[in-house]
Amino acid sequence: MTLKNLLFLVSLTLLVILTICPACSKTPSNEVVIYTALDEVFSGPILKSFEKDTGIKVQMLTDTEASKTVGLATRLVAEKDHPQADVFWNNEIGWTLVLKQQGILAPFSPTSAKDIPERYKDPQGYWTGFAARARVILYNTDLLKEAEAPQSVLDLTQPQYKGKVAIARPIFGTTLTHAAAFFAVLGEADAKKLFMNLKANDCKIASGNMMAAKMVASGELPLCLTDTDDANEMMLDKKPVKIIYPDQSGIGTLVLPNSIGLIKGGPNPVNGKKLIEYILSAQTEQRLAKLASAQMPLRPGLEPYSPLFDLRNIKVMAIDYSKLADAIDPAKKFIYDEFLK
């Protein structure tokens, strides 16, 4: 055998692998492709139920919590010319708004979402919100008495909390969306002032909301800004922590719903719409509400995880999502250039 023949054999083997691999992973045509930022632990069972009920095979792609939806969003933008996904299910709203701006989403108004309040839906139908989390202050009851705890995010800049507050790095995930919400609601100047005051007050930066919650739960720091699901995890672990819904006498607490949208030009639009209808159904929202992540149902008639996570008891921040979308870029740039400098 000559070297030429050997190389020919190697090339042939590579070709066989190239042919066999796709064949092995070949999926049935009756399928739907979903990119989801919600962890597989929570999204997986719901998608399995959809498969069982409809016979449509679901191909799921999840993101890492570490990259906070960014991996999926980056991929959706990179695939814009030849979309491979049908549905994008985000565990919050920020990147969904960015994707709408980037022209990745297509309008679709699902009938199953009719009873979801209009404030949680895009007026043009590019996305629909459901099952929310709220941005809360978590405090350690061993380190701080209830009367000493702050009642507003603005209070965190007060001298008595200097060096005692943790927040997740606000360039990703819900913390970025929270920052953008301040830009949209307070105005750019006041929002910038808030963040610079936080910085001056020696606010600690954690790798994520869970880490911030852990720091408070373990007594490392008395206070943090985090999400309700992370706070609930700490409470389930019987840690000495309590939740405060901030700004109840002011601008209200920011509520961030899961959001779902149809991908423009996706390969299976009909099945994509069916999946969106399914995920937005009241049953799915109820299922999500009963999980440890304690997602808060947006539909008035559904039962929350516990009275603590009942949206009806909370003053929700009145936010215009189109303004929030416009605020993401300036907020991101300011935080990146100034706050994290």
Next chain:
Amino acid sequence: MRTPAKLLICLALLIMLAPIGYMFLATLINLDTGFLFEVITNSRYLVLFSRTVLIATLTALGSIILGVPLAFILARFRIPFSRTLEYLLLLPILIPSYFVTISLVYMLGWNGILTVWLQKLLGISTLPFNIYGVTGAVFIMVMCHFPFVTFLTLAGLRNLDSNLEKTAWLTTSKFRAFLSVSLPLVLPYILGGGILVFVLAVNNFDVPSITLLDVYPLEIFYRFSVFFRTDQAMILTLPLLAITLTAVLIWYYLFRNRPIFTINTRWKAPERIPISWLAQTLCLVFITLIIGLSVALPIIGLALNINSLTDIINTFIIIQPHLFNSISTTFISTAGTLILGFLLAYLLERTEFRFKGLLLWLLILSLVIPGAAIGLGLIKLYNHSGLLFIYHSQFIISLGLMARFVALPALIMAGAFKTLDPSLENAARVAGVSRTATLTRVILPLLKRPLAISAIICFILAINELAVTILVAPPGITPLSVRIYSLFHFNKAAEVASMCLIMAFLVVLLYIILGSVIKED
């Protein structure tokens, strides 16, 4: 080698390097000159770059300080269990740096098990040592990388001609002979080890991303992920590229005419000298301490998060599909990387052709391109109707992994080819043996060891790779590295620790299997 064969190899290389080329071309065509100016003038980038270089330099120095004495003890002194200790010292390379980081954060983080224990023991609220700062990053990286210095120094010591030292003994003391004759001969190996560690540390993403330390590779990641600016990320890679290329070229020229693997020496390496029992004990204590810090501590850190054996069994059952995907993808990429790496090394060392220098530069370049850039390049190139059969399969991950790591086996094998006497091949050819038979019966058996080492390195790097994998993994496939990284941030310590231990076990198993193959030889 005939021209069609050369062309075929170059074509395969081109397919692998195409995503990198695509990203660079796209950046050049729409060059953001404003951002380029900002990178040059904004002190933020200078600060981050300086910090990154400082960490890498300290890591290289730390690795030399730790690695060189270990190599000298193992190569020159007669101590018990030396062979076993040598194998144990390889373990830090086998355990990925992000496992070690996760484990050390569990142990020495703000509320780590060891931190709390030490705080109670010492009666202080804050420890002087902080795993999240520069010192912590250097400590973790030294623990992960020092064996590179140890084993390169060992190679240098074992490739020494003992006659040189013995001649020097005639005129001077053994110690002076060692300092004036042996040490200068081993110095390039020590420097080579240091440079290798520097390159690994300067591009390290895992450690700072977990310990939240702002460094230059993280800044590049943020350009991709926060601002969606691939072109700006590519511009940001340039300074990192320059410093890494310089370091790799120095490394390449240091080893241009020096063997890393002893394949057929015509001389005898210096013998190990007997030492007193006290010195033996001191040496053993020193080595045990290093193994304890670099291997036992991370493993204990992970194990402490596991409540019972059931945790590991349950995790194994849950991750089985992810595990199978990861292993099959890794095997395909490792096999492809090895085959192409071997052929490229053959091209570089045994043939003459016009673009040899360019090929070498391309290979080195592929080592320092950020994984995310390769991932995005693959999406742009393969997400087209004619190529969707690749894009929708696991093979897209393998292609990305091959593009990232093909240079490593190529450079290692090129080093091995240098030590192989060409007269052996010529003799076989003169005796009428065909080229293929020469390759399979003469060259391959002699290069078994470097091939096995390349296989282990490629397998470890591929199974733990995150940057390319996360961007190109097809729907329905969740590689294990992605799952572990995600669960770590979800605070699922028991699952993460179990997965890390399972993965480490797999890598060690592969190492034992390949090690026994080499031993049989």
